[in-house]
Amino acid sequence: MDMLVKAGAxxxxxxxxxxxxxxxxxGVALTVRVIGQRRAAGIGIGDGGxxxxxxxxxxxxxxxxxxxxxxxxLIALALAGxxxxxxxxxxxxxxxxxxxxxxxxxxxxxxxxxxVAGMTLTFTAIxxxxxxxxxxxxx
Numbered sequence: 001m002d003m004l005v006k007a008g009a010x011x012x013x014x015x016x017x018x019x020x021x022x023x024x025x026x027g028v029a030l031t032v033r034v035i036g037q038r039r040a041a042g043i044g045i046g047d048g049g050x051x052x053x054x055x056x057x058x059x060x061x062x063x064x065x066x067x068x069x070x071x072x073x074l075i076a077l078a079l080a081g082x083x084x085x086x087x088x089x090x091x092x093x094x095x096x097x098x099x100x101x102x103x104x105x106x107x108x109x110x111x112x113x114x115x116v117a118g119m120t121l122t123f124t125a126i127x128x129x130x131x132x133x134x135x136x137x138x139x
Contacts, residue, residue: 097121
């Protein structure tokens, strides 16, 4: 973080970059889970009818559908001069949302409080990030 600040970036950008890195690490962890199940089941492509593999593929897919927009919003907010609390609102919501959703769906395809909370936090991250960005752009 000190390197970014010394390079002239704001503290908000340092936090945004940190959240992006954490989301990237979570994405790799979800990919590794899919690979592990593929190897265990001997399935090279698709899900081969393996319900556990299909579920893990969906967990990774859901992450892949939402994480990039949150990463873009985090960086855009910081570059637009957002305050640190704005970056933290989006970043914490994004991380917790994706973690909770991965845990909930990773355990069962049925409804769970983790899935609901995870999607609520994910939508909070995306919508608050977008609204805050619009406010920054037109302030």
